[in-house]
Amino acid sequence: FDFDTLSRINEKLIYVAISGFGSEGPDAELPGYDIVLQARSGILSLRTFPDGTPVPYPIMFSDMSGCMSLSYSVMLALWDREKTGKGQKIECSLLNQALAMQMQQLIWVDNDKGSLPGDAPSAISSCYQCADDKWIAIVVMESNQWAGLCRVLDLEHLIDDPKFDSYEGRVGNAAELGSLFQGIFPTNSSDYWTSELNRERVPCSLVQERDDLLTDDQVIKNRMIGSDIHPTVGNINYVMPPFKMSNHGHVNSAQMPAPLLGEHTREILQNLGYEKEEIDSLLTRNIIRANFD
Known part of the structure:
Protein backbone atom coordinates (compact mmCIF):
# COMPACT_ATOMS: atom_id res chain seq x y z
CA PHE A 1 0.00 0.00 0.00
CA MET A 101 28.99 11.46 2.64
CA GLN A 102 31.02 13.74 0.33
CA MET A 103 29.59 17.08 1.45
CA GLN A 104 33.06 18.54 1.90
CA GLN A 105 34.14 17.64 -1.64
CA LEU A 106 30.85 18.26 -3.45
CA ILE A 107 30.73 22.03 -3.39
CA TRP A 108 31.09 23.72 -6.75
CA VAL A 109 32.15 27.38 -6.89
CA ASP A 110 32.38 29.19 -10.23
CA ASN A 111 35.95 29.93 -11.32
CA ASP A 112 37.44 28.13 -8.32
CA LYS A 113 40.55 26.29 -9.51
CA GLY A 114 41.78 25.24 -6.07
CA SER A 115 42.30 21.62 -5.09
CA LEU A 116 39.64 19.68 -3.25
CA PRO A 117 40.09 18.41 0.32
CA GLY A 118 41.88 15.09 0.06
CA ASP A 119 42.31 15.49 -3.69
CA ALA A 120 46.02 14.74 -3.55
CA PRO A 121 48.32 13.13 -0.97
CA SER A 122 49.78 15.54 1.56
CA ALA A 123 52.85 15.01 3.68
CA ILE A 124 51.07 16.49 6.69
CA SER A 125 48.05 14.24 6.30
CA SER A 126 49.51 10.87 5.46
CA CYS A 127 50.86 7.53 6.69
CA TYR A 128 54.47 6.61 7.38
CA GLN A 129 56.17 3.26 7.91
CA CYS A 130 58.24 2.86 11.06
CA ALA A 131 61.22 0.71 12.07
CA ASP A 132 58.96 -2.13 13.25
CA ASP A 133 57.24 -2.21 9.81
CA LYS A 134 54.06 -0.80 11.32
CA TRP A 135 52.45 2.34 9.94
CA ILE A 136 51.27 5.47 11.70
CA ALA A 137 48.95 8.17 10.40
CA ILE A 138 49.49 11.84 11.17
CA VAL A 139 47.39 14.94 10.50
CA VAL A 140 48.90 18.38 11.05
CA MET A 141 46.54 21.29 10.47
CA GLU A 142 47.38 23.95 13.04
CA SER A 143 50.59 25.90 13.60
CA ASN A 144 51.07 24.46 17.11
CA GLN A 145 50.73 20.96 15.67
CA TRP A 146 53.35 21.74 13.02
CA ALA A 147 55.71 23.03 15.70
CA GLY A 148 55.12 19.89 17.77
CA LEU A 149 55.81 17.62 14.80
CA CYS A 150 59.06 19.47 14.08
CA ARG A 151 60.21 19.06 17.69
CA VAL A 152 59.46 15.33 17.64
CA LEU A 153 61.31 14.84 14.35
CA ASP A 154 64.24 17.06 15.45
CA LEU A 155 63.38 19.57 12.72
CA GLU A 156 62.99 22.68 14.86
CA HIS A 157 64.73 24.76 12.20
CA LEU A 158 61.70 24.26 9.92
CA ILE A 159 59.12 25.64 12.36
CA ASP A 160 59.51 29.22 11.12
CA ASP A 161 60.84 28.42 7.66
CA PRO A 162 58.87 30.64 5.23
CA LYS A 163 58.22 27.64 2.99
CA PHE A 164 56.48 25.72 5.77
CA ASP A 165 55.27 28.22 8.39
CA SER A 166 51.72 28.30 6.98
CA TYR A 167 49.27 25.54 6.14
CA GLU A 168 49.23 26.63 2.50
CA GLY A 169 53.01 26.50 2.39
CA ARG A 170 53.14 23.01 3.85
CA VAL A 171 50.57 21.78 1.33
CA GLY A 172 52.36 23.47 -1.55
CA ASN A 173 55.67 21.92 -0.56
CA ALA A 174 54.23 18.53 0.37
CA ALA A 175 56.59 16.57 -1.88
CA GLU A 176 59.66 17.97 -0.14
CA LEU A 177 58.25 17.33 3.31
CA GLY A 178 57.12 13.83 2.33
CA SER A 179 60.61 12.81 1.26
CA LEU A 180 62.02 14.21 4.49
CA PHE A 181 59.50 12.41 6.73
CA GLN A 182 59.91 9.13 4.87
CA GLY A 183 63.56 9.15 5.82
CA ILE A 184 62.95 9.89 9.51
CA PHE A 185 60.04 7.68 10.62
CA PRO A 186 61.83 4.39 9.73
CA THR A 187 64.52 5.25 12.30
CA ASN A 188 62.33 4.33 15.28
CA SER A 189 59.36 2.19 16.26
CA SER A 190 55.68 3.05 15.90
CA ASP A 191 55.29 2.98 19.71
CA TYR A 192 58.06 5.55 20.07
CA TRP A 193 56.64 7.90 17.46
CA THR A 194 53.02 7.73 18.67
CA SER A 195 54.16 8.31 22.27
CA GLU A 196 56.25 11.34 21.30
CA LEU A 197 53.60 12.76 18.97
CA ASN A 198 50.88 12.34 21.60
CA ARG A 199 53.11 14.14 24.12
CA GLU A 200 53.23 17.09 21.72
CA ARG A 201 49.46 16.84 21.03
CA VAL A 202 50.04 16.05 17.35
CA PRO A 203 47.03 14.03 16.05
CA CYS A 204 48.24 10.55 15.14
CA SER A 205 47.43 6.87 15.38
CA LEU A 206 48.88 3.47 14.72
CA VAL A 207 47.28 1.95 11.62
CA GLN A 208 45.52 -0.94 13.31
CA GLU A 209 44.29 -4.24 11.95
CA ARG A 210 40.72 -5.41 12.48
CA ASP A 211 41.56 -7.75 15.38
CA ASP A 212 43.63 -5.06 17.14
CA LEU A 213 40.38 -3.36 18.11
CA LEU A 214 39.51 -6.18 20.52
CA THR A 215 42.53 -5.30 22.69
CA ASP A 216 42.52 -1.52 22.17
CA ASP A 217 42.43 0.03 25.65
CA GLN A 218 40.45 3.05 24.48
CA VAL A 219 37.83 0.90 22.80
CA ILE A 220 37.58 -1.33 25.87
CA LYS A 221 37.42 1.52 28.39
CA ASN A 222 34.58 3.21 26.48
CA ARG A 223 32.72 -0.10 26.01
CA MET A 224 32.55 0.28 22.25
CA ILE A 225 32.51 -3.46 21.59
CA GLY A 226 30.08 -5.87 23.21
CA SER A 227 30.23 -9.63 23.55
CA ASP A 228 27.71 -12.43 23.71
CA ILE A 229 27.27 -16.16 23.28
CA HIS A 230 25.27 -17.27 20.27
CA PRO A 231 23.54 -20.65 20.53
CA THR A 232 25.09 -21.99 17.33
CA VAL A 233 28.33 -20.06 16.62
CA GLY A 234 29.54 -19.54 20.20
CA ASN A 235 31.34 -16.40 21.41
CA ILE A 236 30.85 -13.29 19.29
CA ASN A 237 32.09 -9.72 19.62
CA TYR A 238 30.39 -6.81 17.90
CA VAL A 239 30.24 -3.02 17.80
CA MET A 240 27.81 -1.39 20.22
CA PRO A 241 25.70 1.68 19.28
CA PRO A 242 28.02 4.70 18.77
CA PHE A 243 26.37 6.82 21.46
CA LYS A 244 25.52 6.70 25.15
CA MET A 245 22.52 8.25 26.92
CA SER A 246 22.87 9.56 30.46
CA ASN A 247 19.32 8.57 31.44
CA HIS A 248 19.82 4.96 30.42
CA GLY A 249 22.33 2.67 32.03
CA HIS A 250 25.01 1.08 29.89
CA VAL A 251 24.46 -2.49 28.72
CA ASN A 252 27.35 -4.80 27.91
CA SER A 253 25.59 -6.63 25.11
CA ALA A 254 22.44 -6.75 23.03
CA GLN A 255 19.30 -7.92 24.85
CA MET A 256 19.58 -11.23 23.01
CA PRO A 257 21.67 -12.65 20.17
CA ALA A 258 20.44 -12.58 16.59
CA PRO A 259 17.53 -15.06 16.32
CA LEU A 260 17.80 -18.36 14.54
CA LEU A 261 15.62 -18.83 11.48
CA GLY A 262 12.14 -19.50 12.83
CA GLU A 263 13.17 -19.21 16.49
CA HIS A 264 10.26 -16.94 17.41
CA THR A 265 7.70 -18.06 14.84
CA ARG A 266 5.39 -19.69 17.34
CA GLU A 267 5.65 -16.81 19.82
CA ILE A 268 4.88 -14.21 17.14
CA LEU A 269 1.88 -16.11 15.82
CA GLN A 270 0.53 -16.61 19.34
CA ASN A 271 0.81 -12.86 19.95
CA LEU A 272 -1.15 -12.33 16.72
CA GLY A 273 -3.98 -14.49 18.08
CA TYR A 274 -3.33 -17.83 16.43
CA GLU A 275 -4.29 -20.89 18.46
CA LYS A 276 -1.83 -23.71 19.12
CA GLU A 277 -3.71 -26.06 16.81
CA GLU A 278 -3.60 -23.54 13.95
CA ILE A 279 0.14 -23.04 14.37
CA ASP A 280 0.73 -26.81 14.50
CA SER A 281 -1.24 -27.18 11.29
CA LEU A 282 0.83 -24.52 9.52
CA LEU A 283 4.02 -26.23 10.68
CA THR A 284 2.84 -29.66 9.57
CA ARG A 285 2.04 -28.36 6.09
CA ASN A 286 5.46 -26.61 5.88
CA ILE A 287 3.77 -23.25 5.44
CA ILE A 288 5.88 -21.82 8.27
CA ARG A 289 9.09 -22.88 9.92
CA ALA A 290 9.96 -22.91 13.59
CA ASN A 291 13.26 -23.65 15.25
CA PHE A 292 12.86 -25.40 18.58
CA ASP A 293 16.55 -25.82 19.46
Whole structure:
Protein backbone atom coordinates (compact mmCIF):
# COMPACT_ATOMS: atom_id res chain seq x y z
CA PHE A 1 0.00 0.00 0.00
CA ASP A 2 1.27 3.48 -0.80
CA PHE A 3 1.44 6.42 1.57
CA ASP A 4 -1.56 8.25 0.13
CA THR A 5 -3.80 5.24 0.71
CA LEU A 6 -2.57 4.50 4.22
CA SER A 7 -2.47 8.12 5.39
CA ARG A 8 -6.17 8.46 4.63
CA ILE A 9 -6.74 5.70 7.18
CA ASN A 10 -4.27 7.10 9.73
CA GLU A 11 -3.12 10.69 9.26
CA LYS A 12 -0.49 10.23 11.97
CA LEU A 13 1.30 7.56 9.96
CA ILE A 14 5.03 8.02 9.35
CA TYR A 15 5.84 6.12 6.18
CA VAL A 16 9.43 5.37 5.15
CA ALA A 17 10.52 4.53 1.60
CA ILE A 18 14.14 3.83 0.65
CA SER A 19 15.48 3.16 -2.83
CA GLY A 20 18.74 2.88 -4.70
CA PHE A 21 18.54 5.99 -6.87
CA GLY A 22 15.57 8.04 -5.66
CA SER A 23 11.86 7.86 -6.46
CA GLU A 24 11.99 10.11 -9.54
CA GLY A 25 14.07 10.24 -12.71
CA PRO A 26 15.04 7.69 -15.37
CA ASP A 27 16.81 5.34 -12.95
CA ALA A 28 14.18 5.30 -10.22
CA GLU A 29 13.37 1.62 -10.74
CA LEU A 30 16.93 0.35 -11.07
CA PRO A 31 18.41 -1.96 -8.41
CA GLY A 32 21.49 -0.80 -6.58
CA TYR A 33 24.16 -2.05 -4.21
CA ASP A 34 26.67 0.02 -2.28
CA ILE A 35 29.55 -0.49 -4.70
CA VAL A 36 27.31 0.51 -7.61
CA LEU A 37 26.49 3.71 -5.71
CA GLN A 38 30.17 4.29 -4.96
CA ALA A 39 30.68 4.33 -8.72
CA ARG A 40 27.66 6.49 -9.55
CA SER A 41 28.42 9.07 -6.86
CA GLY A 42 32.07 9.55 -7.81
CA ILE A 43 33.49 7.92 -4.67
CA LEU A 44 35.30 5.25 -6.68
CA SER A 45 37.17 7.87 -8.68
CA LEU A 46 39.00 8.86 -5.48
CA ARG A 47 40.61 5.44 -4.97
CA THR A 48 42.44 3.82 -7.86
CA PHE A 49 45.39 1.59 -8.65
CA PRO A 50 48.36 3.26 -10.38
CA ASP A 51 46.96 2.16 -13.76
CA GLY A 52 43.69 3.98 -13.03
CA THR A 53 41.59 0.93 -12.12
CA PRO A 54 38.99 2.01 -9.51
CA VAL A 55 39.19 0.12 -6.21
CA PRO A 56 35.86 -0.32 -4.36
CA TYR A 57 35.91 0.57 -0.69
CA PRO A 58 35.19 -2.48 1.50
CA ILE A 59 33.24 -0.24 3.89
CA MET A 60 29.66 0.04 2.70
CA PHE A 61 29.30 3.81 3.02
CA SER A 62 25.74 4.22 1.77
CA ASP A 63 24.38 1.10 3.46
CA MET A 64 25.84 1.83 6.89
CA SER A 65 25.36 5.60 7.01
CA GLY A 66 22.01 5.39 5.20
CA CYS A 67 20.33 3.57 8.06
CA MET A 68 21.63 6.22 10.47
CA SER A 69 20.21 9.03 8.34
CA LEU A 70 16.98 7.10 8.04
CA SER A 71 16.70 6.84 11.84
CA TYR A 72 17.39 10.55 12.16
CA SER A 73 14.73 11.43 9.60
CA VAL A 74 12.17 9.31 11.46
CA MET A 75 12.98 11.14 14.70
CA LEU A 76 12.47 14.47 12.91
CA ALA A 77 9.12 13.24 11.59
CA LEU A 78 8.09 12.13 15.09
CA TRP A 79 9.03 15.55 16.44
CA ASP A 80 7.10 17.25 13.65
CA ARG A 81 4.09 15.07 14.42
CA GLU A 82 4.21 16.23 18.04
CA LYS A 83 3.83 19.80 16.75
CA THR A 84 1.34 19.26 13.93
CA GLY A 85 -0.47 16.06 14.81
CA LYS A 86 0.20 14.70 11.34
CA GLY A 87 2.52 12.09 9.93
CA GLN A 88 4.36 12.26 6.62
CA LYS A 89 6.27 10.27 4.04
CA ILE A 90 10.06 10.04 4.28
CA GLU A 91 12.10 9.23 1.19
CA CYS A 92 15.75 8.21 1.28
CA SER A 93 18.06 6.80 -1.37
CA LEU A 94 21.49 5.22 -1.38
CA LEU A 95 22.61 7.62 -4.11
CA ASN A 96 21.68 10.69 -2.07
CA GLN A 97 23.41 9.19 0.95
CA ALA A 98 26.59 8.58 -1.06
CA LEU A 99 26.53 12.24 -2.10
CA ALA A 100 25.89 13.36 1.48
CA MET A 101 28.99 11.46 2.64
CA GLN A 102 31.02 13.74 0.33
CA MET A 103 29.59 17.08 1.45
CA GLN A 104 33.06 18.54 1.90
CA GLN A 105 34.14 17.64 -1.64
CA LEU A 106 30.85 18.26 -3.45
CA ILE A 107 30.73 22.03 -3.39
CA TRP A 108 31.09 23.72 -6.75
CA VAL A 109 32.15 27.38 -6.89
CA ASP A 110 32.38 29.19 -10.23
CA ASN A 111 35.95 29.93 -11.32
CA ASP A 112 37.44 28.13 -8.32
CA LYS A 113 40.55 26.29 -9.51
CA GLY A 114 41.78 25.24 -6.07
CA SER A 115 42.30 21.62 -5.09
CA LEU A 116 39.64 19.68 -3.25
CA PRO A 117 40.09 18.41 0.32
CA GLY A 118 41.88 15.09 0.06
CA ASP A 119 42.31 15.49 -3.69
CA ALA A 120 46.02 14.74 -3.55
CA PRO A 121 48.32 13.13 -0.97
CA SER A 122 49.78 15.54 1.56
CA ALA A 123 52.85 15.01 3.68
CA ILE A 124 51.07 16.49 6.69
CA SER A 125 48.05 14.24 6.30
CA SER A 126 49.51 10.87 5.46
CA CYS A 127 50.86 7.53 6.69
CA TYR A 128 54.47 6.61 7.38
CA GLN A 129 56.17 3.26 7.91
CA CYS A 130 58.24 2.86 11.06
CA ALA A 131 61.22 0.71 12.07
CA ASP A 132 58.96 -2.13 13.25
CA ASP A 133 57.24 -2.21 9.81
CA LYS A 134 54.06 -0.80 11.32
CA TRP A 135 52.45 2.34 9.94
CA ILE A 136 51.27 5.47 11.70
CA ALA A 137 48.95 8.17 10.40
CA ILE A 138 49.49 11.84 11.17
CA VAL A 139 47.39 14.94 10.50
CA VAL A 140 48.90 18.38 11.05
CA MET A 141 46.54 21.29 10.47
CA GLU A 142 47.38 23.95 13.04
CA SER A 143 50.59 25.90 13.60
CA ASN A 144 51.07 24.46 17.11
CA GLN A 145 50.73 20.96 15.67
CA TRP A 146 53.35 21.74 13.02
CA ALA A 147 55.71 23.03 15.70
CA GLY A 148 55.12 19.89 17.77
CA LEU A 149 55.81 17.62 14.80
CA CYS A 150 59.06 19.47 14.08
CA ARG A 151 60.21 19.06 17.69
CA VAL A 152 59.46 15.33 17.64
CA LEU A 153 61.31 14.84 14.35
CA ASP A 154 64.24 17.06 15.45
CA LEU A 155 63.38 19.57 12.72
CA GLU A 156 62.99 22.68 14.86
CA HIS A 157 64.73 24.76 12.20
CA LEU A 158 61.70 24.26 9.92
CA ILE A 159 59.12 25.64 12.36
CA ASP A 160 59.51 29.22 11.12
CA ASP A 161 60.84 28.42 7.66
CA PRO A 162 58.87 30.64 5.23
CA LYS A 163 58.22 27.64 2.99
CA PHE A 164 56.48 25.72 5.77
CA ASP A 165 55.27 28.22 8.39
CA SER A 166 51.72 28.30 6.98
CA TYR A 167 49.27 25.54 6.14
CA GLU A 168 49.23 26.63 2.50
CA GLY A 169 53.01 26.50 2.39
CA ARG A 170 53.14 23.01 3.85
CA VAL A 171 50.57 21.78 1.33
CA GLY A 172 52.36 23.47 -1.55
CA ASN A 173 55.67 21.92 -0.56
CA ALA A 174 54.23 18.53 0.37
CA ALA A 175 56.59 16.57 -1.88
CA GLU A 176 59.66 17.97 -0.14
CA LEU A 177 58.25 17.33 3.31
CA GLY A 178 57.12 13.83 2.33
CA SER A 179 60.61 12.81 1.26
CA LEU A 180 62.02 14.21 4.49
CA PHE A 181 59.50 12.41 6.73
CA GLN A 182 59.91 9.13 4.87
CA GLY A 183 63.56 9.15 5.82
CA ILE A 184 62.95 9.89 9.51
CA PHE A 185 60.04 7.68 10.62
CA PRO A 186 61.83 4.39 9.73
CA THR A 187 64.52 5.25 12.30
CA ASN A 188 62.33 4.33 15.28
CA SER A 189 59.36 2.19 16.26
CA SER A 190 55.68 3.05 15.90
CA ASP A 191 55.29 2.98 19.71
CA TYR A 192 58.06 5.55 20.07
CA TRP A 193 56.64 7.90 17.46
CA THR A 194 53.02 7.73 18.67
CA SER A 195 54.16 8.31 22.27
CA GLU A 196 56.25 11.34 21.30
CA LEU A 197 53.60 12.76 18.97
CA ASN A 198 50.88 12.34 21.60
CA ARG A 199 53.11 14.14 24.12
CA GLU A 200 53.23 17.09 21.72
CA ARG A 201 49.46 16.84 21.03
CA VAL A 202 50.04 16.05 17.35
CA PRO A 203 47.03 14.03 16.05
CA CYS A 204 48.24 10.55 15.14
CA SER A 205 47.43 6.87 15.38
CA LEU A 206 48.88 3.47 14.72
CA VAL A 207 47.28 1.95 11.62
CA GLN A 208 45.52 -0.94 13.31
CA GLU A 209 44.29 -4.24 11.95
CA ARG A 210 40.72 -5.41 12.48
CA ASP A 211 41.56 -7.75 15.38
CA ASP A 212 43.63 -5.06 17.14
CA LEU A 213 40.38 -3.36 18.11
CA LEU A 214 39.51 -6.18 20.52
CA THR A 215 42.53 -5.30 22.69
CA ASP A 216 42.52 -1.52 22.17
CA ASP A 217 42.43 0.03 25.65
CA GLN A 218 40.45 3.05 24.48
CA VAL A 219 37.83 0.90 22.80
CA ILE A 220 37.58 -1.33 25.87
CA LYS A 221 37.42 1.52 28.39
CA ASN A 222 34.58 3.21 26.48
CA ARG A 223 32.72 -0.10 26.01
CA MET A 224 32.55 0.28 22.25
CA ILE A 225 32.51 -3.46 21.59
CA GLY A 226 30.08 -5.87 23.21
CA SER A 227 30.23 -9.63 23.55
CA ASP A 228 27.71 -12.43 23.71
CA ILE A 229 27.27 -16.16 23.28
CA HIS A 230 25.27 -17.27 20.27
CA PRO A 231 23.54 -20.65 20.53
CA THR A 232 25.09 -21.99 17.33
CA VAL A 233 28.33 -20.06 16.62
CA GLY A 234 29.54 -19.54 20.20
CA ASN A 235 31.34 -16.40 21.41
CA ILE A 236 30.85 -13.29 19.29
CA ASN A 237 32.09 -9.72 19.62
CA TYR A 238 30.39 -6.81 17.90
CA VAL A 239 30.24 -3.02 17.80
CA MET A 240 27.81 -1.39 20.22
CA PRO A 241 25.70 1.68 19.28
CA PRO A 242 28.02 4.70 18.77
CA PHE A 243 26.37 6.82 21.46
CA LYS A 244 25.52 6.70 25.15
CA MET A 245 22.52 8.25 26.92
CA SER A 246 22.87 9.56 30.46
CA ASN A 247 19.32 8.57 31.44
CA HIS A 248 19.82 4.96 30.42
CA GLY A 249 22.33 2.67 32.03
CA HIS A 250 25.01 1.08 29.89
CA VAL A 251 24.46 -2.49 28.72
CA ASN A 252 27.35 -4.80 27.91
CA SER A 253 25.59 -6.63 25.11
CA ALA A 254 22.44 -6.75 23.03
CA GLN A 255 19.30 -7.92 24.85
CA MET A 256 19.58 -11.23 23.01
CA PRO A 257 21.67 -12.65 20.17
CA ALA A 258 20.44 -12.58 16.59
CA PRO A 259 17.53 -15.06 16.32
CA LEU A 260 17.80 -18.36 14.54
CA LEU A 261 15.62 -18.83 11.48
CA GLY A 262 12.14 -19.50 12.83
CA GLU A 263 13.17 -19.21 16.49
CA HIS A 264 10.26 -16.94 17.41
CA THR A 265 7.70 -18.06 14.84
CA ARG A 266 5.39 -19.69 17.34
CA GLU A 267 5.65 -16.81 19.82
CA ILE A 268 4.88 -14.21 17.14
CA LEU A 269 1.88 -16.11 15.82
CA GLN A 270 0.53 -16.61 19.34
CA ASN A 271 0.81 -12.86 19.95
CA LEU A 272 -1.15 -12.33 16.72
CA GLY A 273 -3.98 -14.49 18.08
CA TYR A 274 -3.33 -17.83 16.43
CA GLU A 275 -4.29 -20.89 18.46
CA LYS A 276 -1.83 -23.71 19.12
CA GLU A 277 -3.71 -26.06 16.81
CA GLU A 278 -3.60 -23.54 13.95
CA ILE A 279 0.14 -23.04 14.37
CA ASP A 280 0.73 -26.81 14.50
CA SER A 281 -1.24 -27.18 11.29
CA LEU A 282 0.83 -24.52 9.52
CA LEU A 283 4.02 -26.23 10.68
CA THR A 284 2.84 -29.66 9.57
CA ARG A 285 2.04 -28.36 6.09
CA ASN A 286 5.46 -26.61 5.88
CA ILE A 287 3.77 -23.25 5.44
CA ILE A 288 5.88 -21.82 8.27
CA ARG A 289 9.09 -22.88 9.92
CA ALA A 290 9.96 -22.91 13.59
CA ASN A 291 13.26 -23.65 15.25
CA PHE A 292 12.86 -25.40 18.58
CA ASP A 293 16.55 -25.82 19.46
